[in-house]
Amino acid sequence: MLGEYRISGRRASEIAASVERGVGSGDLPPGHVLPPLRELAARLEVNPNTVAAAYRTLRERGVIETAGRRGSRVRSAPASTSRGSLRIEAPPGVRDLGKGNPDPALLPGLGPAFAVAAAADAESHGLYGQAAVVPEFAAYARAALDADGVPSGPLAVTSGALDAIERVLAAHLRPGDAVAVEDPGWGSVLDLVPALGLRAVPVGVDDAGPLAADVERVLRAGARALVVTDRAQNPTGASLDAARARELRAVLARHPDVLLIEDDHGHAIVDLPLHPLAGVTDHWAFVRSVAKAYGPDLRVAVLTGDALTVDRVRGRQRLGPGWVSRLLQRAVLHLWTSDAVDARAVARSYGDRREALVRALAERGVTAYGRSGMNVWVPVSDETGAVTRLLHAGWAVAPGARFRMAAPQAVRLTVSPLTPADIGPLADAVAAAAGPARPVSYG
Numbered sequence: 001m002l003g004e005y006r007i008s009g010r011r012a013s014e015i016a017a018s019v020e021r022g023v024g025s026g027d028l029p030p031g032h033v034l035p036p037l038r039e040l041a042a043r044l045e046v047n048p049n050t051v052a053a054a055y056r057t058l059r060e061r062g063v064i065e066t067a068g069r070r071g072s073r074v075r076s077a078p079a080s081t082s083r084g085s086l087r088i089e090a091p092p093g094v095r096d097l098g099k100g101n102p103d104p105a106l107l108p109g110l111g112p113a114f115a116v117a118a119a120a121d122a123e124s125h126g127l128y129g130q131a132a133v134v135p136e137f138a139a140y141a142r143a144a145l146d147a148d149g150v151p152s153g154p155l156a157v158t159s160g161a162l163d164a165i166e167r168v169l170a171a172h173l174r175p176g177d178a179v180a181v182e183d184p185g186w187g188s189v190l191d192l193v194p195a196l197g198l199r200a201v202p203v204g205v206d207d208a209g210p211l212a213a214d215v216e217r218v219l220r221a222g223a224r225a226l227v228v229t230d231r232a233q234n235p236t237g238a239s240l241d242a243a244r245a246r247e248l249r250a251v252l253a254r255h256p257d258v259l260l261i262e263d264d265h266g267h268a269i270v271d272l273p274l275h276p277l278a279g280v281t282d283h284w285a286f287v288r289s290v291a292k293a294y295g296p297d298l299r300v301a302v303l304t305g306d307a308l309t310v311d312r313v314r315g316r317q318r319l320g321p322g323w324v325s326r327l328l329q330r331a332v333l334h335l336w337t338s339d340a341v342d343a344r345a346v347a348r349s350y351g352d353r354r355e356a357l358v359r360a361l362a363e364r365g366v367t368a369y370g371r372s373g374m375n376v377w378v379p380v381s382d383e384t385g386a387v388t389r390l391l392h393a394g395w396a397v398a399p400g401a402r403f404r405m406a407a408p409q410a411v412r413l414t415v416s417p418l419t420p421a422d423i424g425p426l427a428d429a430v431a432a433a434a435g436p437a438r439p440v441s442y443g
Contacts, residue, residue, distance in 0.1 A: 012053035269374065271347035376412070
């Protein structure tokens with residue numbers, strides 16, 4: 001039953017918009033079953049094909065899902081409702097460990113970099129018709145990728161990692177295609193996939209990355225793409241090791257038509273080696289953002305991949321923003337070449353805080369995960385209760401619902417705001433809030 005909310009419209013676009021308004025207002029909550037096609041068509045006095053077209057549009061936008069004879073229903077996390085909206089705002093006096101920001105003290109000053117970039121821009125004038133990628137930027141980025149064993153390929157620059165992932169998915173897939181995603185995994189990717197009209201299929205994760213058996217299973221079932229975080233996975237800190245990378249490459253070799261997208265989330269903030277998977281499948285993309293090490297407002301990411309994939313991304317980019325500001329590219333290039341960030345020191349700083357917290361939680365009988373990066377993932381028996389109790393104890397954390405599909409309940413703690421003096425009190429609060437939780441793989 002629809003209750004007080006009545007779907008309206010005569011055209012498919014109007015009917016779809018009416019449903020989206022209901023979802024956005026909360027009158028059509030997640031899981032709500034929509035009327036059968038013919039029933040709604042009779043009520044609106046339109047052809048059933050019109051309602052079918054509206055429902056198809058809604059599925060492609062990720063607003064609803066259809067389960068055969070069980071009908072169409074509002075998705076549990078519709079694309080119009082970002083997982084970021086599940087954020088817990090920290091009131092005055094509460095320490096915020098939920099936003100996922102880097103430690104500002106570890107970020108470089110940007111003044112000198114932009115001064116150098118502005119001087120270079122004064123010579124080139126940043127006009128139309130120039131190369132989309134600054135040649136010196138491309139050369140430095142390519143050399144760094146070569147050093148890490150990323151296969152050779154052309155280069156593009158995007159406005160962050162998520163922009164790159166979206167462009168690559170759109171370049172190859174069509175609405176309804178299945179995409180294998182890490183679970184738990186980056187909430188923005190879990191939002192993006194249904195927003196593109198694609199179907200997210202969860203793959204379990206442990207400290208070494210996606211589970212090879214899960215990846216094999218979903219690829220055999222028809223998943224067209226796989227999105228993998230190589231290092232410092234958000235939210236669990238997982239990082240591919242050599243053994244897991246070999247297993248995954250073997251799986252991918254059996255499915256060469258699968259699109260592989262790798263996100264090196266931990267670049268310049270972790271000291272673990274990179275074990276890229278790229279090059280096994282026909283189409284692949286590898287993206288490396290500067291946000292975590294140099295500042296989130298620097299919307300710059302390096303993208304490489306097979307020639308067709310990168311060419312499609314570049315072509316579509318030309319019809320949108322055109323290019324990522326060459327001023328930004330030159331500023332980032334200066335940060336790279338001037339060693340503005342000591343990557344080892346940054347990795348050590350986050351590692352000390354992360355390991356101290358995991359160790360303190362273990363001493364209190366609480367299992368936690370955080371192999372790399374700036375986050376710690378703590379399984380809990382009651383996610384909502386744990387978040388609430390921690391808030392009352394003076395700590396705002398991210399609810400695990402922002403990052404998971406089928407994975408067990410948990411909370412994410414970002415260690416970047418922590419000092420050594422915080423570790424004990426925070427561990428005490430988490431232990432009191434977590435409740436009995438059976439240690440499990442978080443995938």
